[in-house]
Amino acid sequence: MTQIFEPVTIGRKDPRYIELSHSDNHRFAVEPNEFVIPSTADEVVHALRKAVTDGLGVACRSGGHCGQNFVGAPQRDLVLDMHNLNTVSLSDGGVRVGAGATVDQVQKALFRRWNAALPLGACSAVGMGGLVAGGGYGPLSRQLGLAVDHLRAVEVAVVDDSRNVRLVTATADDTGELGDLFWAHTGGGGGNFGVVTAYEFRSPQHLATEEIGLPRAASRLHVKKVVYPWAMFDESSFVTVIRRFFEWHERHSAPGTPESSLFATFFVKHKSAQVLELMVQQDADVDPDGRILEQFVAGLTEGLPVMGIARGGVMSWLTGTRYMSQADCGDVMGARTASKSAYHRTTPTDDQLSVLYRHLNSDYPGFASYVMLNSYGGEINRRASSETASPQRDSIAKSSWFCGWLESELDGLHLGWLRGLYEEFFAGTGGVPVTGGATDGCYINYPDLDLTDPAHNRSDQPWQHLYYKDNYARLQTAKRTWDPLNTFHHSMSIAP
Incomplete structure (x- = not known):
């Protein structure tokens, strides 16, 4: 029997809508017909599949800290709010982080569980989905590099030219089209290629001092x-x-x-x-x-x-x-x-x-x-x-x-x-x-x-x-391959 995944949906009449319609920058309002709040990657796929089948405009956000109105304009029918995808867990030789986790959540989890650290930002409420997609830097970056210098894999829901939605994992070891997809997420910006559901981190060998493959936090x-x-x-x-x-x-x-x-x-x-x-x-x-x-x-x-x-x-x-x-x-x-x-x-x-x-x-x-x-x-x-x-x-x-x-x-x-x-x-x-x-x-x-x-x-x-x-030219190549219908776009998105 096929399991149906139904994420939380919040429409305009829901009392929670007004809070969700605010982004960090109150110059802009995010006012879709509904917000969808998935808790798993499968729920992301389910919601995205329904949206593209019905011809709905869709966008996503993790922490909501974009300085421009990339999520609210043009007005979307549906906005995926990724806050509930916030787990931090061990993966094969590294650490898996949900795209909705905040910098504060990740820093605390890495330190308290494994005495480890990543070069994340100083703004504690910023979501990982946007931070990492844009490269990511913070107070440890002079010592450890950018956040994407520790990225080993990205899990992303993509839409092909037949409007099929699937979950893809691209790794640092991939070549060809998958390699382009991974590389595009090492600084190509958010809202360009699909919906990131999780990142996996494993540091370069000269920085990976802990058994989980990340740097040790300073004492x-x-x-x-x-x-x-x-x-x-x-x-x-x-x-x-x-x-x-x-x-x-x-x-x-x-x-x-x-x-x-x-x-x-x-x-x-x-x-x-x-x-x-x-x-x-x-x-x-x-x-x-x-x-x-x-x-x-x-x-x-x-x-x-x-x-x-x-x-x-x-x-x-x-x-x-x-x-x-x-x-x-x-x-x-x-x-x-x-x-x-x-x-x-x-x-x-x-x-x-x-x-x-x-x-x-x-x-x-x-x-x-x-x-x-x-x-x-x-x-x-x-x-x-x-x-x-x-x-x-x-x-x-x-x-x-x-x-x-x-x-x-x-x-x-x-x-x-x-x-x-x-x-x-x-x-x-x-x-x-x-x-x-x-x-x-x-x-x-x-x-x-x-x-x-x-x-x-x-x-x-x-x-x-x-x-x-x-x-930019290689980012356009990835865009043409992985978002051929330009499903994910905003006023400064990668042009296919």
Whole structure:
């Protein structure tokens, strides 16, 4: 007797619908005719098969943290919400993770069950389905690489040209069309090829120190948060501190060094927030005395009339990781947001940093507006650009340009400020961080529709190249093979 799988379905009249219709970015609403919440891969296949048979428009999401309206627009008939596919278990020589598991769930499970770790993001509520599909990076990436550098298999529900739906597993050892499908999920972005139901991770041999095939979690972390009052900065000291942040990473971008165990995030906030905030962590097993961290922090302000208020210390790995994480709870809920990104291969010029100072020091209500500078390089840069679909493999830092607000009538004000800052900073390359030279394009997990608009992207590089560089052609090959009907699409999806 054939078993029928019926996932939970929530329609517009269900009291839970209004909560599900919110994504992380409240500029956008996700309002399909119904949400389907599967708990197994078979339920995903069943729901997807019914949708394509009935000619319904379908999309999926895991954590709901996409910065653009890829799930809600165009309006779908059905949205698969993958939250219940969240198990973390042992697989053949590695670990299997459901696509709906959050970063926090995976970090806790890996550590508490097996004393293991993966280089996942700092935002604890982000879902694995989207994080990994876009490449995935976080505070351990300088030491361990991108999340996709540890990916060994992906399980995905696909739709062929006859509208048949099947579950396919593609592995790192596959060649041909299956090999293309696996490779496409190592940074090709979400919502492009099918519905990912699970990932399997097994680390490269030089990083797989534990029996389950993953890296061992550090026993302790040095963690430090430093708050710098905005009032202590003039333009000269601001430019010097930010330049030193980049210069340190230029000197220490090689893989396998003690310095690659350090990761820093610098929230360079608008003056409305009154402070700039630096967050740093380092593996205490590599540097028990924390000398590298202390020298890094001290070097930023050495000889300047700038003092920070520091807190932190030595913590166990899971506590330290959570201390450094960014949760989506509290007063960030309900925010309308916009973001942009850039990979940096060298230190920006002082003129560019002066542009940053002027915009952050402007008369603008930017309480939740900032540029976030993140450490990059290290183990990430060990691989070649074409080895995974994530092509940026020689950068030293990554930046996220962000603003948040609550009132819809202020959309124009905040979007205008963010565009003005970003486009003036990169004015020398057409308003965007072109590939080659000092920058290397953008990060697909921070999608930015402005890159598709010639009014904002005045460079000779289309948005596809800014995200994927020369890897885009192979992604199109995978798209034609595995999603020939373009069932899975959005405003920045891979074109077949």
